[in-house]
Every structure is written in C-alpha cells, then in structure tokens.
Amino acid sequence: MNTKQLKRKREHREMKEELKDRSVVVQDSKRKKQSLILSHLNEVPDELFYMEIFSYLEFESLAKCAMVCKKWFNASAQTATSLYHDTITGMVKNTNYYCVLVASVCRHFTNIQELSLHDCGFINIFNEQENAYIETVMGNLNNIRKLEIHGLRITDFACREFSRTPKPFLQELKLDHCMISDYGFSNLARNNTLSNVYSLSVTASAIELDSCKELSNLTNLKILDLSHNCISSEGAKYLSSCLQNMEYLDLSFNNIEEGFESLCSQKNTSMRKLIIVGNNIPGSACKNIGNFESITHLDMTGNPLGYEGASFISKGLKEIRTLKIADAKINSSAMIYLSEGIMNNLSELSLEGNFFGDEGCVVFQSPMFSNLKKLKLNRNCITCFGCENLACDTLKSLQELNLSFNRIKTRGINFLSEGKFENLEVLNLTSNFLPTIAIPLFKKPVFSKLKVLLLMGNRFSTCSSSSSLKDIFPQLQLTDC
Template sequence: MISHKGKSIKLILIVLLYVFVSGDAEVRCIESEREALLSFKNGLIDEYDVLSSWQSKECCKWHGVECSSTTGHVTTLQLSGLDHDGVLKGDVRSSLLELHHLNRLDLSLNDFGGIPIPEFIGSMKQLQHLSLSGSKFAGSIPPQLGNLTNLHSLDLSYNSLSSTSLSILAPVFESLEILDLSYNQLNGCIPDPSAFSSLKELHLLKNNFTGSIPSSIGQLSELQVLDLSYNSLEGLVSESHFSKLDKLKTLDLSFNALILDTAPDWSPPFQLESISLGGCDVGPYFPKWIQTQRNLYSLDLRRANITDEAPRWLWSTLSLLTNLDLSDNRISGAIPNLSSTSIRYMVLSNNQFSGPIPLFSTVASDIQLSGNMLSGSILSICKTSNEHLRTLVLSNNQLSGEVPNCWENTPNLQSLDLLTTVFRVKFLALWAT
C-alpha cells in the first residue's frame, strides 16, 4: 500500500513530467548574458526604438534574441534590418564576448558608418553563422575572423571592404558552406579553393579580383552556386574547372576577360538552372553543351563573341527557359514561333536575326529585338493577347507597313519603340484615341 507521502511525490513527478513534455516550463534568461546584451545595446544608436523590448528581465523574449530551450543561454542574435523598421547605428561592443553559446550573429542591413569590422568577433569561436551584410563596414577583413573554425556561413557582402587577401580566412575554409563577399572592393587572386571541401555557395561578384580561376575549383563536389561575375579575372576556363561540379545549379562568370575553352562534344557533369557568361569569350560558335541542360530557366550570353546561326535546339529543347539574353553578338537565323514557350524576358538586340517578327509567349513581359534585320509587318503582335507585355522594342530593323490598332490585346504595354517616323506618328494617334 502506497503511503500518503509516496502519493504526493508521485503526483509531483507527474506534474513535472507534464510541464516538461508540454513545453510550459519557462526558460529564464541568464543574468550575466542579459547584462552583456544591455551593454551591447548601450553602444548602439537606436533612433527607431528597434530595441524597445530590451527592458524586461526576461531577455529571451527580447526582439532578435533567441535562447536554448533547455539551458537558457542566448544562441541567436538576429538584428537584421530586414526584421524591423529602421536601422541601428553606433558601435558594436565587445560585451558580445560574454555570450559564450552564441552561434548565430546577424547584424546585416544596419548602418555602422564605415567603421572596421570589430576584431573581437574573431574570438567568438562558437559562431556558426555570421552576417554583416550591407551594414556599411569598411577597411580590411580582420585576420581574426580566420579563428572562426566552426563557421558554416559567412556573409560580408555589400560593404566597403578592401585590400584583403582571402588567404587570411584559410582556417575557416574547411567548415564553410556559404561564403558571400560580393559587392566590396576586394582585390588580389582567388586562393586555391581545394580547401573549401564543404562549400556549397561562393559569391565573389562585384569586386576587383584578378588573375585566373584556379582549375582546382572543379574539385568542389558540393558546390551549387558559383558567382565570380564583374571582376577582372582572365585566362582560360576549361572542362577541368567543372570536372566534379555535378551539383552545380548556378554559374555566373559574366563580365570578366575569360575565354571558355571546351570541346564541341563536351558533356558537363551538372544540370544548371542559370547560366551567365555575358562579356566572356564564348564564341565563335554557339556552345553545344548548353543543349544538355534540361533545367535551364535563365541564359545570358550577351557580348559573348558568338558569330553563328542560332541552333534549332535553342528554341525547342530549352522548354523551361524564362530569361534569354543573346544581345550584342553576331547571331543569325530566323526566330521561330515562340507562342508555346515560357519566355518572359528576351533580349536579342544587335545581332543579325532575319525574317518576320515571331509570335511571342502569352506570358512575355519584355521583348527587345532592335538592331537586327527583321522584315515585314508587325501584325503578328495582334495575333495573341498578352496582358503581361510591358516593353516591346523593334527599332532599327527593316519593318514596314502600318502600326495596327490592336493595343487592347496588350493593355499593360508601357513602352513601344519602333524608331520610325511613320510608325511613331500613327501609334501616337491611336494611343490618343
């Protein structure tokens, strides 16, 4: 027979178990971490009262603060400008070092007025995710960030960082999955990427990197996104640069002095969704390997030195294609009926396309065909209704005839460029009515 005392103990245990399972047990903020957060707040200029909730005793309920449900330690400080109205200014105080269990720090999209990235952040070795993107940091990347050997993602994009060799980050390369240094003024060569064994995304666009792309980048078997666009890179890009990139989805090498050097029968290991090689030397022939890419929705080959006839497979096999830019080449041939395609944005300007204006997709919104040798009338634009079409550029072709009165088929058309006096006058008259 269970005694009255034994029943009481059993009842208490049941209640405690219920509270634990139901999640009603309230996690309490650790006082030393609360004080560290308040010290950090005191270094900030909070003109928009972003941190107005940072007053109560329970810091785990403050805006941008997350705590462990079991220990109460602060694990996340999420103060991105995306998450609140207004920006934070001021200084980033070293009291954050007291948050020994912090693994995610996001101060992106704030305004720190051109101060350097604080060196003490390199001592927060438990960090797994660090984002300082778009917060107006300047100067060099502190070498102390190389101590963050547990980092999975590092985002320093959209700042004014300069004159830094990426070799200072070498110790963190092995753990990194995402590295975004885009939109800065970084220079020097791209380091040997073979150390990035876990890297899934590499964003280095809009910097001043020089030299060639190391062929060892082709060994990054986990890589899904490679964006090196708008730098000063040069040299050959061969099949070895892609040898093990079977998971690659996005490739952007545009506007570098790069020469694509692949065999005509090359079959790449990847299935890309987006290809951007504008401004690179891809020609003179249209790259045949692109026809193997069955998941492609965006293709940018503008200014790619292509002097060739557009292959038939371009229009027939790339069924998912929504964005196509082949402008500023010397591509010839006729443009087929595109009414059954998914193309929304198509720029074929300044080429040698000939024949009549094709039928467009009913989802097309921006069509630019200027500077070609298209001929005949523009009556084809009347044959389908398109409420999405906003821009239609047909200037500098060999078109003739009158502008038809069928604009009710394109009720959202905002810009029609024919650059022909007869067309322009008649169009304006119709528009006025």
C-alpha cells in the same frame, strides 16, 4: 529729418533691442531646460531603463539611445547584452556608436548566433576607431552560426581575430563590400574556421590566388559568391576542387578567361545556377560545360563566346531553363549552332546586343524554342524581315518579348500582328522608328492580352498616340513617347 521721423527711428531701435533681449532669454531658458532634462535622465536608475523602457526597443533604436549620454549608453549596453545575445540585425546609421554597442555586447556575451551589420554609407578606410570595434566584434564570435557584414571595412587583423578559434557552428558567412585583402581572407579561412560553412559570399574585395587555395578545401560549400574580385584563370583552377556539392556559383567580373575550362573539368550533378558575367571567357573554354549537366540557370553575359561557345552550351545543357548570353558575339552563324542543341526545357532566353540581324531570327522556328516564355532580342539590328521569322507557331507560348532598339518600323508590327502570340503580356518596342500610323495595328487580336506595352523613343505624335492607345487598351499599362 523731422521730429516724427526721429521718434519713429528711436522706437524701431528700442523694439529691436527688446526682441534681441527676449531671444536671449528664450535661448537661456531652452539651455536650462535641456540641462535639467539631462540631469534628470542621469538621475534615473539604470534598472528603470532596462526593465521599463529599453527592453521594448529594437537594437537599432538602442544604438540611437546610446548616443544621448553616458548613462544611456550604459543602460543600452546592459539591455542589448541581455536581450540580443542570440541575434543582432540592423542598419548602421551612426557607425561608431552602433559598432561600439555591438562590440560591448560581443565582449560580454560570446554566445551570439546571428549577427548582421549593414552600413548605409561609404567605407571610411581611415576610421581607426570603427576598425577597432569591428576587430573586437570579429574576435568574440565563438558560437556564431550566421554572420553578415556589408560595407564595413574588415582589416587583416580582424580576419586573424576571427580565425583564432574554430567556428564549429558557422554555416552562413556574408562579407560583401568589406575591402578584404587576399592575405586577410586566406588567414580567415585557415584553422578549419569555414569547414562547416555551406553558404559563403565575399564580394567586391581582393580575393586572389592564396584565398582560392584555401577555398579549395571547403567541400561542404553549396552557395558561393565571389563576384568582383581578382581570381583570374589560376585561381579558377583551385576553385574547381570545391564544386562537388555546389548548387549556386557567382564568379562575375574576375577575369577568369581560359580558366573556365579548368573550372568545369570535374563532373557535377548538383549545380543549378551559374553566373559568370564579364570574365572574357572564349568559346573554346566552354568545352567542358556539359559536366555541369544539371544547370537550370546560366548567365554568361559579356563573354566572347561566339559560335563555339553557343554550340557547347546548347549541346551540353539539356536541363537549362534560363540562358543569358547577351553581348556575347553570337552572330547569325552562332545562332544556327545554338538552335541545334538539346535545350528543350528552355523558358527564358536573353540575347541582347549580339547584332545577329534578321538572319539570326530564322532559328526561332526550331522546335527547341517551343517552351519559351521570355525572349530578349534588344540591340540586334532586327528589321521587319526578322519580325516575319518571329511570327511563327513555335513562339506561341511567349509571354514577354523585348525588341527595343531595333528597326522594325510599321511593317514589322504588321508581321508581328499576324503571329500566334496567344499569351503575350509584355511587349517592349522602345526606339524602333514606329510612326503614328502603326498604332491601329495594335487592334489585332494577337495583342489583346497585353498588360505592358513600352513605346518610348518612337516617332509618335504624343497627343494622338496616347489617346489612340488608351482607346485600344483601356486596361493597359503603357509608356509612349
């Protein structure tokens, strides 16, 4: 190694050490600045924060400020107590700090009328500190009118704390994804705590028989959502007692089965919307559904209704406007029963995944379907012959038609183009074995009002199909392969 190389190496080492020393100096100065700022912040009087700064912040921003230092937390708590004594709404981004601030407000001011807490993440059932804050909050809501908690665990103790005193002003209660046990909710519903509630939602918890017994006494309920619980057929029998004023009911995924018959056993003229998806309800259990004579929206997707269920529904619900019975074992015979009903106001019908084939499409020539605006027939093994039956005068009011995942091919498009779809705006033909030669058929006048055309999963030549469709529909929102 010559002298020049040694000199260069030494200079490089010296430069490295100098840079290292400079970085240390910079870091030290940053630390000094931060400590100086914090010391200055701690010296600023609380009144200044309260009067000049924090009073302009929303509750969510106050919760962030509370994380800075103890002084700021005290100032945030004072401001929140003063400004948010009526309503607290926000997302819990840092759960502990947010909850402790809410708990502080609730502890000092028990007149809160509206409280909404929404967690952004997953529930940590082992977070005892968070649970304690929620318990404090629940125990200090004596004058609450509207309470919404989403994604924060509510323990049995928190439920007992909430029901310790009557809640005469409580009207709306929403406790979704809070992992409430059956024991906890049955305690919460006691002592007339929910006697004036008209809107109740407790989803994704463990509501069972005991809770249903308590709910049977709540005759003022108009809106009830107990989806994703464990009600079962026994619990459904008790719930039938609180449905007399009910307008909206969602009991999806509760394994109700034959209990649906008991649920519909009493006359009800106020029910408008019933959602009871995925409950393994057989068609025979629908024989009392006519007691809900005012229903305009019914969703029984994922229940094995068969021809019996189709018959009871179509003959018992004359006011129905929206009917969703997808994946419900509605075969071609059941479709005949469906068309023999009195549903003359029907405007939306969903029949996905019933596999009734072309024979099931014959019934759409019935006058009962003359007011249909939306029709979903995806996954039903429909071929071109089914399209021939759909191209009838009865469906001329149709605005949306979904025929995805069938086998209509080019001939099916040809039949549809001869139909009377004067108002058709949305057409879904995803995965229907359509070749590129079918594209010119969309020039027919019947498709002139289309705004959305879905053509994914077909056998088009991408470049030619895209350019051709854009030429035919320059204004159209379309998706091809």
